[in-house]
Amino acid sequence: MQIRDLPHADPGEPDVRSGFRFLVWLFRRQLGGQLRAVLYGALHMTGVALLPVAAGAAVQAVIDESGRDLALVGAALLAVALLIAGADGALHRAAVTNWITAAARVQQLLARRTAELGGMLTRRVAAGEVVKVSTGDVEKIGWFVESFSRFAGAVLVVVGVCTGLLVYQPELGVVVLLGILAVVLPMLPLLPAATRRADAERAKSGRATELASDTVAGLRVLRGIGGEELFLSRYRRASQEVRGASVHSARMWALIDAVQVVMRGLLLIAVTWQGARLALAGDITPGQLVTVYGAAMFLLFPLRIFQEAAMAFVFSRPSARRAVRVLSLRREDGDAVPAPRQGDGPPALHDPATGLRADGGALTAVVCGDPVTAERLATRLGGHAPPDEGADPVPSAELxxxxxxxxxxxxxRTAVLVQDKDPVLLSGTLRELLDVPSSGRVTVDRALEAAQCADVLAAVARSAPEGGDVLDARVTERGRSLSGGQRQRLALARSLVTDPEVLVLDEPTSAVDSHTEARIARGVRELRAGRTTVVMTSSPLLLDLADAVVFVHDGAARPAGSHRSLVATDPEYRAVVTREPDVPAASPPAAGTTTTRGTDPAPSPAEESV
Known part of the structure; x- marks a missing residue:
């Protein structure tokens, strides 16, 4: 796998039973790249390990006053230098490729799971944690994948060097081998504590990221109510907790570093003392002493790689667990494939939980006294909402x-589209925003006109290329440069362009004025003629234009009727629509009666045409 081949055609199905199993699965998915990196790492380490041998041979050649041996050593050093340079470059390329391809695979898996779960994702996992997994945690996982290949190559060479020393100089070889164990073993009891501290740091960091994400998302509201300092103080406390956890974790790694420095120094002292004693006794030549001492110095290099690999593993484990937590989420979808829908007419939508039924090809308005109930009903009608935890499973909506x-x-997803109460606008041009899968029946211009987006186009036209199409104007992240009503209408236009068989709109006009709402209501009715449309609303302007109005009270849908008939006959419906719980029953308003949004029944058709 090369970087130019990214993204992966198929990132695969990960093993999400645990974070460790997920890391093992990543290695198996790119085994070829790992083996190449291990080979290049072993060649690089072998070249570095040969330098002490060449140095010892050079010293001995000088002592023996042999110009021929010295020339041979020089040629050998040149070959070793070329081997080190070539293997080091190939190792770096292979290791970084493994890092990037592993990170890209994890990001693709996260993107695929996010697309599958949709709005359900943030109901199960905090948005800040999702951000943390897709950024910092992906890097930590890639770091461990990259460091493991260098670690494996170093292990092979260390075993080879220790074996060679035992054969070359048994006494010094034993000292070096015992010294290596003395350097490595004290680090093992400290790793669990380092892991726990890294876990605590990751948890606090994710919390701080979540707070930052919430603050940025609600900045406009916070400024409106003067709550900036409250959220900033919360973030300061979270940030200080992250700093404290980071210092706590760093102290453990500082202790590990200190132990390593001390043990490495003791190893060099032991090798030097033993080697000098043997040299003075005449048991080894000066060249052999230089070779052994150089080999001991070399072994300190792979030992640092061992420590780096241990650190990468410690930091990658909590990152892998967080990634697994997101990747293990599943929708409760059955495996049965339904038979093709009978008939060519528009489909009807039915919710068994409440008894709500929206007839095919009709504009059905649904009124709920509780906004939370309306939101849950809208998501359930689109097949998005999971069963409530701790409750009996809610039956699926039926098409x-x-x-x-x-x-x-x-x-x-193709048949039923749900527009949330707070739809998300992604950054990009208007053309990209409205370039969605669609039937082709509704053009962008018609959708923008029906959603009354003329002022929206004027607002974003300032960012369009000079003399260019307004559709090439850019929309900022989440449409923050637009007002709430403008974002709402732009999202409505996007939904209308899609033109699904069934469109569910949750309060699509809650942020617009009455005059604009009346025009939107007529535009949606005309554009969606012959299509099944469900609107969750309590606005009389929308209710008066609906083919049927269904009132959902205490979790049950009452028989459908017209808005005017329900106002006259159902006091509870009238209380929800008019916001006047004690209003007495009254006959339908006469034509020409003046009304206002949210306080009286909708104006008569004669007035709406004015």
Whole structure:
């Protein structure tokens, strides 16, 4: 796998039973790249290990006054230098490729899971944690994948050098081998404590990221109510907790470093003392002493790689666990594939939990006294909402009698589109924003006109290229440069362009004025003629234009009727729509009666045409 081949055609199905198993799965998915990196690492380490041998041979050649041996050593050093340079470059390339390809694989898996879960993701995992996993945690996982290949190559060479020393100079070889064990073993009891501290740091860091994300998302609201200092103080406390956890973790690694420095120094002292004693006794030549001492010095280099690999493993484990927590989320979708829908007419939508039924091809308005109930109902109608935890499973909404949970995910998403109460606008141009999968029946211009987006186009036209199309104007992240009503109408236009068989709108006009709302209501009705449309609303302007109005009270849908008839006959419905709980029953308003949004029934058709 090369970097130019990214993204992966298929990132695979990860093993999400644990963070460690996920790391093992990543290695198996790019085994070829890992083996290449191990080979290059072993060649590089072998070249470095040969330098002490060459140095010892050079010293001995000078002592023996042999110019021929010295020339041979020089040629050998040149070959070793070329080997080190070539292997080091190849190792770096292979290791970085492994790092990037592993990180890209994890990011693709996260993107795929996010797309599958949709709005359900942030109901199960905090948004800050998702951000942390897709940024810092991906880097930590890639770091461990990259360091492991260098670690494996170093292990092979260290075993080879220690074996060679035992054969070359048994006494010094034993000293070096015992010294290596003395350097490595004291680090092992400290690693669990370092892991726990790294876990605590990751948890606090994720919390701080979540707070920062929430603060940025609600900055406009915070400024409106004067709550900036409250959230800033919370973030300061979270930031200080992260700093404290980082210092606590760093102290453990400082202790590990100190132990390593001390043990390495003791190893060099032991080798030097033993080697000098043997040289003075005439048991070894000066060249052999230089070789052994150089080999001991060399072994300190792979030992630092061992420590780096241990650090990468400690930091990658909590990152892998966080990634697994997101990747293990699943929708409760059945495997059954439904039969093709019978008939060519628009489908009807039915919610068994409440008894709500939206007839095919009709504009059905749904009124709920509780906004939370309305939001849950809207998401359930699109097949998005999971069963409530701790409660009995809620039956799936049905499309022409077929449960949405039993339909293939792609088919369900194509048939039913739900626009949330707070739709998200991604950054990019207007053209990119409105370039969504669609039937082709509704053009962008018609959708923008029906959603009353003329002022939205004027607002974003300032960022369009000079003399260019307004659709090439850019929309900032989440549409923050637009007002709430403008974002709402732009999202509505996007939904209308899609033109699904069933469109569910949750309070699509809650942020616009009455005059604009009346025009939007007429535009949506005309554009969605012959399509099944469900609108969750309590606005009389929308309710008066609906083909049927359903009132959901205490979790049950009452028989459908017209807005005017329900106002006259159902006091609880009238209380929700008019916001006047004690208003007495009254006959339908006469034509020409003046009304206001949210206080009286909708104006008559004669007034709406004025």
């Amino acid at each position: 022409d009698g077929r449960p949405l949970d039993d339909m293939p995910l792609r088919a369900a």
